[in-house]
Amino acid sequence: MRPAARLSDQNAAVLALRDELDRLDALIRNRTIRNRAAVDLCQNDPGRMRAARRLNGATGVLAASVLLDSAVEHYRGSFANPAMILPLIVSSMTIGVSAHGFIDKRPGAHRIRGLTYGAAMVTGLFGAGFHVYNLLKRPGALSLQNLFYGAPLGAPMALLLAGLLGSAAERTRNDPAIRGRIGRRIGRRIGMGRLVGLVSGLGLLGTSAEAGLLHFRGAFHNPAMFAPVTIPPVGGALLLNSLRGRGGWMSRLWLRLTAALGLAGIGFHAWGVHRNMGGWRNWRQNLLNGPPVPAPPSFLGLSLAGIAALDLLDLRCDE
Amino acid sequence: MSERYPGYDVLAKRTGPSWNAQTRRVVDQRLAVPREPRFLSASEFETLDAIASRVTPQPAGRPPIPVAALIDDRLLRGRQDGFRGAAMPREAEAWPRGLRAIDAEARAQYGLAFHTLSGERQDAILRRVAAGDAHHQAWRGMPPATFFTQRLLSDIVQAYWSHPTAWSEIGWGGPASPRGYVRMGYDRRDPWEAAEARADNGVQARRDNRRVR
Numbered sequence: 001m002r003p004a005a006r007l008s009d010q011n012a013a014v015l016a017l018r019d020e021l022d023r024l025d026a027l028i029r030n031r032t033i034r035n036r037a038a039v040d041l042c043q044n045d046p047g048r049m050r051a052a053r054r055l056n057g058a059t060g061v062l063a064a065s066v067l068l069d070s071a072v073e074h075y076r077g078s079f080a081n082p083a084m085i086l087p088l089i090v091s092s093m094t095i096g097v098s099a100h101g102f103i104d105k106r107p108g109a110h111r112i113r114g115l116t117y118g119a120a121m122v123t124g125l126f127g128a129g130f131h132v133y134n135l136l137k138r139p140g141a142l143s144l145q146n147l148f149y150g151a152p153l154g155a156p157m158a159l160l161l162a163g164l165l166g167s168a169a170e171r172t173r174n175d176p177a178i179r180g181r182i183g184r185r186i187g188r189r190i191g192m193g194r195l196v197g198l199v200s201g202l203g204l205l206g207t208s209a210e211a212g213l214l215h216f217r218g219a220f221h222n223p224a225m226f227a228p229v230t231i232p233p234v235g236g237a238l239l240l241n242s243l244r245g246r247g248g249w250m251s252r253l254w255l256r257l258t259a260a261l262g263l264a265g266i267g268f269h270a271w272g273v274h275r276n277m278g279g280w281r282n283w284r285q286n287l288l289n290g291p292p293v294p295a296p297p298s299f300l301g302l303s304l305a306g307i308a309a310l311d312l313l314d315l316r317c318d319e
Numbered sequence: 320m321s322e323r324y325p326g327y328d329v330l331a332k333r334t335g336p337s338w339n340a341q342t343r344r345v346v347d348q349r350l351a352v353p354r355e356p357r358f359l360s361a362s363e364f365e366t367l368d369a370i371a372s373r374v375t376p377q378p379a380g381r382p383p384i385p386v387a388a389l390i391d392d393r394l395l396r397g398r399q400d401g402f403r404g405a406a407m408p409r410e411a412e413a414w415p416r417g418l419r420a421i422d423a424e425a426r427a428q429y430g431l432a433f434h435t436l437s438g439e440r441q442d443a444i445l446r447r448v449a450a451g452d453a454h455h456q457a458w459r460g461m462p463p464a465t466f467f468t469q470r471l472l473s474d475i476v477q478a479y480w481s482h483p484t485a486w487s488e489i490g491w492g493g494p495a496s497p498r499g500y501v502r503m504g505y506d507r508r509d510p511w512e513a514a515e516a517r518a519d520n521g522v523q524a525r526r527d528n529r530r531v532r
Contacts, residue, residue, distance in 0.1 A: 076501055076502060077502075078502065078507070149503065149504075277496065277497045277499075278339065278497030278498070281497075282336070282339075282497040282498060284336050284498060285336075285497065285498040285499055285501065288501040289499065289501050
């Protein structure tokens with residue numbers, strides 16, 4: 001009896017183990033299927049597509065600011081270095097592909113768009129390097145005088161930001177199941193919404209710092225000059241804060257306010273041009289000498305990107 | 320116009336975007352100043368003309384800048400600096416008296432009118448005036464050295480350099496009204512600034528200067 005009983009005990013144990021394994025297998029399979037369903041759900045989520053296209057649009061606005069600002073400033077610099085033509089070409093291309101991406105409702109990334117955004121990132125990075133070099137070779141190197149009147153350090157970063165946001169737009173509309181480059185991995189790990197929020201939030205803080213420096217140069221002679229050093233940093237900080245949880249209505253509100261400020265800034269700077277001798281009739285002088293008219297819309301582009309990030313966070317399947 | 324800024328003529332900016340109506344009006348007025356005296360007497364004017372050509376000698380080969388006429392015009396229109404040395408009379412009084420006194424010094428020393436003297440003799444008298452070593456009664460209490468530095472030198476130099484011909488010679492762009500300058504860095508040039516000719520770019524500088532507007 002004893003050996004037979006032992007055998008049946010063993011059989012029972014094996015059976016129990018098999019059942020357990022089957023259960024686990026079913027569980028894993030089920031979860032995978034549910035995950036795939038979630039991915040498909042996100043992929044087909046019209047909200048995700050809308051956010052991606054908005055991101056393309058925001059990138060286009062930012063690139064337009066870069067194009068016009070660098071065109072004016074590099075014309076002033078008489079294109080002393082042939083490389084000074086590069087940001088004009090690259091930002092023009094970025095505007096083109098961003099408009100394409102904004103209109104394009106097909107899911108999936110686009111090769112030319114992706115390449116152009118990559119070129120924008122590289123140009124922005126190299127531009128920042130050139131600007132640092134320009135600053136350091138001036139007599140006095142890192143003095144306030146050179147920070148005020150030398151090549152602006154923050155300006156090329158706007159092109160880098162445009163490239164990053166555009167790439168994020170492409171990755172957002174891309175099939176997340178495809179494994180690949182680093183950016184996508186990071187995007188998969190922390191979520192595209194968070195990634196875009198991080199980039200645009202930090203971008204807002206940096207742009208605000210540059211506006212602060214140049215408005216300090218202008219001695220804040222108009223009280224409105226305090227607006228871009230108060231509203232966008234709050235928007236940026238709130239955006240960064242909402243990355244920890246879900247997109248809050250407060251950050252949405254402040255980002256909309258920042259976007260409005262970016263538009264209003266065009267008007268304020270146009271007013272500043274008018275205040276110079278000869279006003280707009282003397283535009284040849286005053287567009288160069290007065291406040292840069294195309295600079296404030298960079299706030300518009302960045303806050304639109306921030307809003308797109310909040311949209312992505314709200315989708316919830318973006319994990 | 321000059322070797323250093325070949326082909327540069329500041330008056331080319333007259334109808335360009337650099338100057339506005341007010342700037343054109345002021346410069347036109349300067350260019351239209353009559354060459355004969357209207358405020359000073361003929362002999363005072365001759366003396367002033369002779370002094371001016373010692374203080375700001377002019378190159379041959381171009382129409383001279385009418386320094387004496389510019390000062391005469393200024394006196395006629397009653398333009399003043401708005402300040403003067405305590406011992407000095409107003410411009411309209413100081414100039415005729417100083418000119419008469421300098422002429423009187425010349426007649427006392429050489430028996431000739433100031434403007435007929437040789438350059439060296441004119442300089443000798445001007446040096447005495449500058450040093451305050453002039454005691455003719457024609458000064459009537461006005462300190463000669465103060466007249467020399469505060470009136471004579473400054474007014475002549477200002478009149479000379481107020482003329483577009485002098486601006487073209489030194490490559491100055493004229494009044495920045497309304498268009499000023501936007502390329503402020505070292506060795507940077509706005510397209511409406513005079514281009515300086517160096518050993519290697521004379522032709523390019525001439526071409527650039529022809530485009531100045």
